[in-house]
Amino acid sequence: MPSKATIDRVQAGKDQLQFITCGSVDDGKSTLIGRLLHDSKVIYEDQLAALARDSAKHGTTGNDVDFALLVDGLEAEREQGITIDVAYRFFTTLRRSFMVADTPGHEQYTRNMATGASNAQLAIILIDARKGVLVQTKRHSFICSLLGIRHVVLAVNKIDLVKYNKERFDRIVGDYMAFAAGLGFTSVVPIPISARYGDNVINQSDKTKWYQGPCLLDYLESIDIQSDVARQVFRFPVQWVNRPNLDFRGYAGSVASGSISAGDEIVVAASGRTTRVKRIVTQDGNLPRADAGDAVTITLEDEIDIGRGDLLARPNERPEVTDQFAAHLIWMDNDPLVAGRNYIFRIGTRTGVAGSITAIKHRIDVNTREHLAARKLSLNEIGFCNVATALPVAFDPYEVNRKTGSFIVIDRFTNRTVGAGMIAFPLRRATNIARQPLSVGKSERAALKNQKPCIIWFTGLSGAGKSTIANIVDQKLFAMSCHTILLDGDNMRHGLNRDLGFSEADRVENIRRVGEVAKLMADGGLIVICSFISPYRAERDMVRNLVAREEFIEIFVDTPLEECVRRDPKGLYSKAKSGKIKNFTGIDAPYEIPMRPEFHLRTMDQTPEQLAEAVIDVLKARAIVHGH
Amino acid sequence: MQQSGCRVVRSCLLLRQGYRPKRKRCAKWHLTNNNSVSKKNHMLPKHLRRLEAESIEIMREVVAGFKNPVMLYSIGKDSSVMLHVAIKAFYPAKLPFPLLHVDTTWKFREMITFRDETAKRLGVELIVHVNKEGLERGINPIDSGSALHTRVMKTDALKQALDLYHFDAAFGGARRDEEKSRAKERIFSFRSAGHVWDPRNQRPELWNLFNTQLLQGETMRVFAMSNWTELDIWEYIMLEKIPVVPLYFAKQRPVVRRSGATIMVDDKRLRLQSNETPEMRMIRFRTLGCYPLSGAIDSDATTIEDIVAEMHTATVSERQGRLIDTDEAASMEKKKWEGYF
Ligand SMILES: Nc1nc2c(ncn2[C@@H]2O[C@H](COP(=O)(O)OP(=O)(O)OP(=O)(O)O)[C@@H](O)[C@H]2O)c(=O)[nH]1
Ligand SMILES: [Mg+2]
Numbered sequence: 001m002p003s004k005a006t007i008d009r010v011q012a013g014k015d016q017l018q019f020i021t022c023g024s025v026d027d028g029k030s031t032l033i034g035r036l037l038h039d040s041k042v043i044y045e046d047q048l049a050a051l052a053r054d055s056a057k058h059g060t061t062g063n064d065v066d067f068a069l070l071v072d073g074l075e076a077e078r079e080q081g082i083t084i085d086v087a088y089r090f091f092t093t094l095r096r097s098f099m100v101a102d103t104p105g106h107e108q109y110t111r112n113m114a115t116g117a118s119n120a121q122l123a124i125i126l127i128d129a130r131k132g133v134l135v136q137t138k139r140h141s142f143i144c145s146l147l148g149i150r151h152v153v154l155a156v157n158k159i160d161l162v163k164y165n166k167e168r169f170d171r172i173v174g175d176y177m178a179f180a181a182g183l184g185f186t187s188v189v190p191i192p193i194s195a196r197y198g199d200n201v202i203n204q205s206d207k208t209k210w211y212q213g214p215c216l217l218d219y220l221e222s223i224d225i226q227s228d229v230a231r232q233v234f235r236f237p238v239q240w241v242n243r244p245n246l247d248f249r250g251y252a253g254s255v256a257s258g259s260i261s262a263g264d265e266i267v268v269a270a271s272g273r274t275t276r277v278k279r280i281v282t283q284d285g286n287l288p289r290a291d292a293g294d295a296v297t298i299t300l301e302d303e304i305d306i307g308r309g310d311l312l313a314r315p316n317e318r319p320e321v322t323d324q325f326a327a328h329l330i331w332m333d334n335d336p337l338v339a340g341r342n343y344i345f346r347i348g349t350r351t352g353v354a355g356s357i358t359a360i361k362h363r364i365d366v367n368t369r370e371h372l373a374a375r376k377l378s379l380n381e382i383g384f385c386n387v388a389t390a391l392p393v394a395f396d397p398y399e400v401n402r403k404t405g406s407f408i409v410i411d412r413f414t415n416r417t418v419g420a421g422m423i424a425f426p427l428r429r430a431t432n433i434a435r436q437p438l439s440v441g442k443s444e445r446a447a448l449k450n451q452k453p454c455i456i457w458f459t460g461l462s463g464a465g466k467s468t469i470a471n472i473v474d475q476k477l478f479a480m481s482c483h484t485i486l487l488d489g490d491n492m493r494h495g496l497n498r499d500l501g502f503s504e505a506d507r508v509e510n511i512r513r514v515g516e517v518a519k520l521m522a523d524g525g526l527i528v529i530c531s532f533i534s535p536y537r538a539e540r541d542m543v544r545n546l547v548a549r550e551e552f553i554e555i556f557v558d559t560p561l562e563e564c565v566r567r568d569p570k571g572l573y574s575k576a577k578s579g580k581i582k583n584f585t586g587i588d589a590p591y592e593i594p595m596r597p598e599f600h601l602r603t604m605d606q607t608p609e610q611l612a613e614a615v616i617d618v619l620k621a622r623a624i625v626h627g628h
Numbered sequence: 629m630q631q632s633g634c635r636v637v638r639s640c641l642l643l644r645q646g647y648r649p650k651r652k653r654c655a656k657w658h659l660t661n662n663n664s665v666s667k668k669n670h671m672l673p674k675h676l677r678r679l680e681a682e683s684i685e686i687m688r689e690v691v692a693g694f695k696n697p698v699m700l701y702s703i704g705k706d707s708s709v710m711l712h713v714a715i716k717a718f719y720p721a722k723l724p725f726p727l728l729h730v731d732t733t734w735k736f737r738e739m740i741t742f743r744d745e746t747a748k749r750l751g752v753e754l755i756v757h758v759n760k761e762g763l764e765r766g767i768n769p770i771d772s773g774s775a776l777h778t779r780v781m782k783t784d785a786l787k788q789a790l791d792l793y794h795f796d797a798a799f800g801g802a803r804r805d806e807e808k809s810r811a812k813e814r815i816f817s818f819r820s821a822g823h824v825w826d827p828r829n830q831r832p833e834l835w836n837l838f839n840t841q842l843l844q845g846e847t848m849r850v851f852a853m854s855n856w857t858e859l860d861i862w863e864y865i866m867l868e869k870i871p872v873v874p875l876y877f878a879k880q881r882p883v884v885r886r887s888g889a890t891i892m893v894d895d896k897r898l899r900l901q902s903n904e905t906p907e908m909r910m911i912r913f914r915t916l917g918c919y920p921l922s923g924a925i926d927s928d929a930t931t932i933e934d935i936v937a938e939m940h941t942a943t944v945s946e947r948q949g950r951l952i953d954t955d956e957a958a959s960m961e962k963k964k965w966e967g968y969f
Contacts, residue, residue, distance in 0.1 A: 073961070075961055088855070090804070253688075295688075349692075406834065410839055410841055
């Protein structure tokens with residue numbers, strides 16, 4: 001019966017290989033994928049007809065069909081003849097099914113290459129036989145290695161253009177092997193191919209008789225990837241708590257690695273609470289066991305506090321739990337990474353974690369793999385960094401587990417994904433640095449002084465009048481018997497921050513330290529008046545988040561730049577304009593105006609005395625100080 | 629189980645009466661107590677199990693990460709699978725979001741019947757939205773042309789509905805294997821305010837670490853079925869015994885030839901031309917949409933097994949029958965820029 005045969009064939013199933021093509025610009029990556037799709041007959045007649053039309057219009061191959069156009073699906077890509085973003089394509093042979101990500105060669109689009117590589121098990125690294133190993137070949141190889149790809153096919157492409165020359169092939173293979181030696185690949189298999197004409201792609205070519213190895217497709221069909229997945233320990237990131245009614249509480253998620261059975265003991269990594277698995281629930285019935293990749297809902301014997309973001313493991317195989325770790329980071333945003341700045345992190349199902357890169361230990365030159373000193377990471381640069389998170393997080397080193405050792409970095413204002421990280425090792429155990437509890441608290445100290453402690457933060461351009469107004473406010477509060485302290489930018493730079501300059505990274509660190517000092521003083525019950533240009537929103541918000549919501553009062557001292565330049569009380573603007581000072585806010589460094597300051601002080605038509613009085617009124621309105 | 633949980637909201641009709649949408653969060657959960665150990669899922673071959681699990685993970689991610697998600701339900705085979713998987717994802721809870729059907733008023737009659745029956749059978753909330761202005765302007769696929777009809781009655785209508793109900797994430801059943809600009813899509817496809825897609829500026833999407841953060845007015849389209857192929861869909865329907873619209877199965881149906889395609893005469897609105905006489909042919913559809921724009925294929929496949937077998941020998945793509953993609957080169961990408969699903 002044909003229907004029975006159909007069902008049986010489907011039932012048998014196939015395993016899948018996920019791979020990417022990568023390498024330098026124009027090495028023939030898209031052409032190769034197009035060729036594979038075409039030769040494995042997954043392109044339908046109407047699509048072939050469209051390809052012929054497209055080739056006539058956009059093709060880069062004269063009168064022949066341009067197979068790259070099967071893959072380069074965006075209008076901009078077809079017009080420019082390049083790949084901009086990853087394309088995901090599928091094809092199936094009798095032995096395997098394949099999901100391939102075709103990635104762009106242009107350095108500008110490296111983040112899209114990394115996107116494609118993150119889930120791949122194998123990479124085909126293409127090299128143009130005429131050009132040999134290029135910087136971009138090395139960059140992509142390095143990223144593949146960092147992202148945990150262990151199998152590489154070195155496709156020496158356009159072999160037709162070097163007359164199928166064996167010496168040329170051998171030399172490129174030799175060069176590449178020398179470079180790749182330290183990258184930790186388990187296998188590197190070189191194959192001479194012509195993506196355009198199909199040599200050694202799905203059939204052995206008779207033009208390369210000197211080549212004895214397999215053709216590309218044979219190799220992709222036969223490479224053993226299963227045995228790589230060494231028996232990993234059980235990890236289950238809780239994705240969603242399923243609580244339809246009072247009688248059911250299940251933890252939905254996908255098993256990241258290992259397996260778990262009903263009755264097994266588990267631990268919640270962060271809290272250390274243990275219990276047993278009661279049932280493994282699916283709509284198709286309860287499962288005796290769940291394996292890596294299964295999406296299930298687990299119920300537990302005991303009611304313990306578990307939420308989205310928790311990581312479940314076996315008690316004798318716990319992951320790391322800490323708030324500081326070292327990691328490789330690929331930077332993917334036009335705005336560079338600045339050490340000390342706050343970002344949002346996502347690790348596993350734990351989202352929205354506040355944290356920062358506390359130090360860039362070094363940047364890695366992708367060409368030489370040399371370690372270089374760096375204060376920042378620019379677009380597509382790779383660094384090794386220390387990361388601190390606001391809460392302890394559970395993870396494994398990326399080398400051990402790709403699922404539980406990876407994280408992304410998100411910008412707090414634009415929400416763009418700005419970085420991708422691979423955790424190397426924990427820096428300390430969070431549990432060892434429990435905070436020392438203090439017996440006299442902030443509220444007692446404040447009560448003694450009969451005031452509400454807070455941080456009054458004056459921000460604005462140099463010469464806007466911050467220090468003048470802050471000083472008068474301080475005098476007025478003093479006269480009202482308030483306990484205050486005034487922290488001023490220039491003064492701090494003479495002491496605590498005298499090692500810092502005016503680069504973006506140093507400005508961030510400057511404000512971080514000031515913020516911590518201001519917080520300690522507020523803890524002491526003081527009204528802390530701060531006067532700092534503090535040009536970046538991110539750092540002002542970092543300080544804001546150090547104290548309770550009502551304790552931070554941001555005052556935007558708003559004086560137009562022209563007016564500040566006209567006043568130029570310290571002669572700094574004229575120096576900046578003549579280039580004698582670099583990175584001067586408003587001239588060659590940015591000032592990000594506050595979006596929602598507690599008080600917006602427009603200075604133009606009022607005296608400093610009036611402005612200070614207005615600030616005092618705000619403090620009274622907020623019951624920070626009491627009016628007479 | 630309770631079938632009364634279904635609520636069909638026809639926002640076009642309600643709007644006319646000055647209806648302000650007040651969508652209640654699903655308060656009704658239902659629980660099936662099923663302690664039997666499963667045998668069924670282990671019958672799924674591993675490639676389908678993997679796809680199913682991946683889709684479930686994506687769906688849960690959306691429910692955990694967004695305030696007000698919705699699932700676009702187009703009544704077709706992909707939607708049927710998506711809905712089937714969604715119910716598994718949240719079991720034993722009820723589906724934690726409504727379905728939204730953007731009705732152009734030109735769907736096959738059998739589709740509408742199937743839609744309402746499905747909502748009822750599964751006890752899910754269904755919102756039906758029609759672009760009322762478009763209807764009043766008399767936009768239709770025959771006189772207005774497929775491009776204008778699609779833009780007004782599908783793309784604009786969809787944007788209206790998303791804005792009206794303040795949905796921040798919308799599931800779509802589109803697959804990467806459908807079309808070459810679809811192959812370039814992320815799973816979580818970010819849309820700036822105004823539903824604009826900028827393919828040159830997509831968020832990097834590494835591992836399964838989706839970035840679900842949005843600012844005011846921004847939305848997410850989520851393609852939970854991205855990595856399924858047409859064949860996977862049919863194989864899954866076969867093994868999971870999922871009901872689909874009968875139009876997918878071959879039957880004698882009245883058709884005419886128009887613009888090189890075989891068009892079924894579903895009602896009088898097709899307005900037959902003098903040289904057109906409907907003939908009965910054994911046909912079926914590989915994709916379903918507005919009936920005057922959906923080309924049928926000649927086929928004898930009357931069972932799912934037949935369809936799967938036919939798929940293995942197909943020589944043209946499923947989109948070939950769609951009249952809307954041939955309007956102009958790169959037309960799918962252009963429609964997607966404008967906010968089409
Ligand atoms: N002669 C010859 N030409 C080739 C071969 N492979 C690719 N080409 C040509 O090289 C050019 C670039 O090919 P693509 O496939 O677009 O290169 P790519 O690596 O995908 O480029 P990006 O994605 O933009 O980095 C096209 O004109 C191809 O036809 C080959 O084996 N032999
Ligand atoms: Mg390319």
